[in-house]
Amino acid sequence: MDIKQYLDSTYLKTATQAGLSEAENIIVVKKNIHEAIEEQFKLIMIRPNMVSLAKKMIIAADSSLQIGTVIDFPEGKSNVQEKLKEAIQAINDGADDLDFVCNYEAFKRGELDLVKNEILKCTQLGLENGKVVKWIIEVAALDDKQIIQLSAFIKNCVISNFKQELCPSVFVKSSTGFYKTENNLPNGATIPSIIMMLENASPLPVKAAGGVRTYEEAVEMIRLGVKRIGTSSAKLIANGQNSSSEY
Numbered sequence: 401m402d403i404k405q406y407l408d409s410t411y412l413k414t415a416t417q418a419g420l421s422e423a424e425n426i427i428v429v430k431k432n433i434h435e436a437i438e439e440q441f442k443l444i445m446i447r448p449n450m451v452s453l454a455k456k457m458i459i460a461a462d463s464s465l466q467i468g469t470v471i472d473f474p475e476g477k478s479n480v481q482e483k484l485k486e487a488i489q490a491i492n493d494g495a496d497d498l499d500f501v502c503n504y505e506a507f508k509r510g511e512l513d514l515v516k517n518e519i520l521k522c523t524q525l526g527l528e529n530g531k532v533v534k535w536i537i538e539v540a541a542l543d544d545k546q547i548i549q550l551s552a553f554i555k556n557c558v559i560s561n562f563k564q565e566l567c568p569s570v571f572v573k574s575s576t577g578f579y580k581t582e583n584n585l586p587n588g589a590t591i592p593s594i595i596m597m598l599e600n601a602s603p604l605p606v607k608a609a610g611g612v613r614t615y616e617e618a619v620e621m622i623r624l625g626v627k628r629i630g631t632s633s634a635k636l637i638a639n640g641q642n643s644s645s646e647y
């Protein structure tokens with residue numbers, strides 16, 4: 401098993417978030433894309449406005465690196481038309497994976513029809529274009545019951561409305577990595593949250609994202625059963641693999 405094939409190497413900071421100029425931030429994005437090509441990661445996960453750039457670099461390098469991008473990131477509050485518009489642009493620019501932020505706040509308010517509608521329409525758009533779709537539920541914003549309920553809700557929406565053979569292309573994903581918690585609590589993929597997702601999203605696969613920093617943490621997530629790991633520490637994790645004989 402090659403751990404690199406689980407890694408969605410992620411760089412999602414805007415220039416402002418990185419404390420850089422736009423030009424400097426593009427240099428960092430390019431460095432991340434170049435590194436993902438060199439390291440033969442599964443995928444580079446970047447903001448939508450960087451997808452065309454990644455596509456050009458990947459074609460120029462004759463690489464099989466895939467491109468993922470985030471839709472309605474990081475809050476997931478936009479209406480379904482805006483989510484679809486952003487996703488169509490990303491598809492046209494060359495994205496392979498579409499990681500949608502679910503309107504988890506609407507789910508918490510009990511607006512289930514709204515959430516179901518966005519899951520069905522956006523998933524359909526992705527699948528009919530041959531894309532992988534992921535639904536980010538932002539576990540740090542949810543209590544345990546809500547993690548269980550939202551994972552099961554997404555699963556039920558997908559398995560009742562799409563062909564069974566398409567289910568492996570629709571993930572439930574833990575976190576954006578950008579959620580601000582009170583008292584600096586973990587804002588990403590904790591082991592208990594991932595276990596709850598795995599138990600309730602199956603047969604949909606789970607992506608652990610947010611706070612996965614080391615080879616050991618990545619291996620633990622894979623042992624639990626996740627099929628993808630989104631991390632801004634992909635190179636560090638891959639280097640950890642090189643220094644261990646475990647896999």
Ligand SMILES: O=C[C@H](O)COP(=O)(O)O
Binds near residue numbers: 575576632
């Ligand atoms: O999947 C996406 C996350 O933004 C990655 O979070 P991280 O920076 O904690 O690895």
